[in-house]
Amino acid sequence: MSVDRDQSWFECFGGCDGRWPLTKVIYRCPQCEGLLTVQHDKAHWKQTSAAGWKARFLDRAHATEWPYGSGVWGKRELVCPVVDDENVVSMYEGNTNLFWAKRLGDQLGLQDLWLKLCGNTHTGSFKDLGMTVLVSVVNQMRCDGQNIPAVACASTGDTSAALAAYAAYAEIPAIVLLPKDKVSIAQLVQPIANGAITISLETDFDGCMEIVQEISEKDGIYLANSMNSLRIEGQKTVGMEIVQQFDWEVPDWIIMPGGNLGNVSALGKGLLEFYELGLIDKLPRIVCAQAERANPLYRSYQSDFENFEPMEAGTTIANAIQIGNPVSYERAIAILKRFDGIVEEATEQEIADAVAEADRTGLFNCPHTGVALVALRKLLARGEIGTQERVVVISTAHGLKFTDFKVKYHQGLLEGITSTFSNKEIVLSANYTKVRDEIFHQIEERFEAS
Numbered sequence: 001m002s003v004d005r006d007q008s009w010f011e012c013f014g015g016c017d018g019r020w021p022l023t024k025v026i027y028r029c030p031q032c033e034g035l036l037t038v039q040h041d042k043a044h045w046k047q048t049s050a051a052g053w054k055a056r057f058l059d060r061a062h063a064t065e066w067p068y069g070s071g072v073w074g075k076r077e078l079v080c081p082v083v084d085d086e087n088v089v090s091m092y093e094g095n096t097n098l099f100w101a102k103r104l105g106d107q108l109g110l111q112d113l114w115l116k117l118c119g120n121t122h123t124g125s126f127k128d129l130g131m132t133v134l135v136s137v138v139n140q141m142r143c144d145g146q147n148i149p150a151v152a153c154a155s156t157g158d159t160s161a162a163l164a165a166y167a168a169y170a171e172i173p174a175i176v177l178l179p180k181d182k183v184s185i186a187q188l189v190q191p192i193a194n195g196a197i198t199i200s201l202e203t204d205f206d207g208c209m210e211i212v213q214e215i216s217e218k219d220g221i222y223l224a225n226s227m228n229s230l231r232i233e234g235q236k237t238v239g240m241e242i243v244q245q246f247d248w249e250v251p252d253w254i255i256m257p258g259g260n261l262g263n264v265s266a267l268g269k270g271l272l273e274f275y276e277l278g279l280i281d282k283l284p285r286i287v288c289a290q291a292e293r294a295n296p297l298y299r300s301y302q303s304d305f306e307n308f309e310p311m312e313a314g315t316t317i318a319n320a321i322q323i324g325n326p327v328s329y330e331r332a333i334a335i336l337k338r339f340d341g342i343v344e345e346a347t348e349q350e351i352a353d354a355v356a357e358a359d360r361t362g363l364f365n366c367p368h369t370g371v372a373l374v375a376l377r378k379l380l381a382r383g384e385i386g387t388q389e390r391v392v393v394i395s396t397a398h399g400l401k402f403t404d405f406k407v408k409y410h411q412g413l414l415e416g417i418t419s420t421f422s423n424k425e426i427v428l429s430a431n432y433t434k435v436r437d438e439i440f441h442q443i444e445e446r447f448e449a450s
């Protein structure tokens with residue numbers, strides 16, 4: 001595909017004057033220091049009808065024609081038209097399954113509950129959606145002859161996994177800064193396996209973020225955190241994909257966990273663009289769910305977003321959202337206001353039990369998805385979400401990244417948490433009678449009681 005570098009640009013999110021090409025190294029507005037956003041030539045988009053866009057997107061879904069089989073690059077004109085085909089760095093991310101969680105919905109008294117499994121993608125979290133765009137643009141810049149020696153990010157575990165994989169694919173050096181002992185073993189081993197320079201710092205995520213910003217400012221290493229708006233462009237396809245999977249019908253509610261708040265901003269941006277193009281005729285309500293120990297947005301919501309105070313995040317089992325100073329809070333607040341949004345919070349006990357209870361219905365949740373499920377329960381209990389409404393919960397990562405948490409839960413070893421739904425491994429000697437007796441005892445206890 002021929003690319004037009006003038007169709008998309010960076011501009012100030014706060015509205016200051018100025019436009020910069022997506023291939024320029026710039027993260028903040030030179031005038032107000034605020035975040036940037038990617039803007040597109042909407043008049044150009046509108047030369048194609050809504051029906052035309054729909055047909056094109058359906059046609060490309062699961063195609064093998066490079067690079068359209070990716071859920072992100074299938075919507076390339078709306079996401080990032082500035083990368084040549086041969087410079088796209090994609091591992092066919094996105095196009096993840098959206099399925100009817102019937103049994104869990106029945107338990108909650110909700111008929112129309114759906115889960116969007118964003119963890120079923122290359123590195124096991126939605127971070128792939130944004131990273132394919134960012135690394136592709138970096139690849140394009142390097143191929144154009146710009147001097148970008150490496151890419152770097154601070155991470156709570158999933159951003160680093162995605163950056164390491166995409167950078168490795170494109171042969172770009174990657175550096176990841178992780179808060180020491182605060183990411184899961186699976187998350188730690190991902191960048192290590194992909195050959196990234198993996199550095200653990202004696203601090204939390206917010207501390208890692210400060211260092212990586214300094215390195216990107218002073219040393220010319222390209223910053224891959226979601227402060228960089230290119231990430232948002234890829235991540236915004238999640239809502240677009242959801243409505244496409246529902247034949248362009250819009251659910252009543254979309255619930256997702258929030259930490260640095262890039263993803264909730266991205267979800268809203270994508271849906272607003274679909275709305276503007278006439279692909280959808282209404283907007284869902286959005287719920288952002290936070291861990292009680294890292295809940296600056298929830299606190300701000302209590303004052304109708306009048307003020308926003310960063311905090312020091314406490315330790316939470318939802319480690320990917322253990323963030324006290326979220327970079328995208330302004331973007332997120334704007335989106336939540338536009339989507340009549342709600343912010344909820346979840347305690348450690350609530351998160352752990354929500355994960356385990358939902359896992360019993362055949363899911364395999366990460367703790368962050370658990371935070372979203374707690375929010376769903378609370379909004380149902382308060383009657384804010386009606387039992388007939390269609391609800392989509394965004395599952396942000398694959399549960400297999402968090403087996404250490406799950407094992408400890410079922411063994412009753414999570415500190416300060418009662419394992420209400422634990423299922424313990426039963427160890428027996430290899431003796432037919434013992435095994436048979438135990439099986440029938442267990443069936444009676446678990447399924448025939450009541």
Ligand SMILES: *Cc1c(COP(=O)(O)O)cnc(C)c1O
Binds near residue numbers: 226257260
């Ligand atoms: C990054 C992440 C989040 C939070 O997304 P933000 O954009 O930081 O709000 C939630 N869940 C998982 C699994 C993540 O990796």
Ligand SMILES: [Zn+2]
Binds near residue numbers: 012014016030032034
């Ligand atoms: Zn500005």
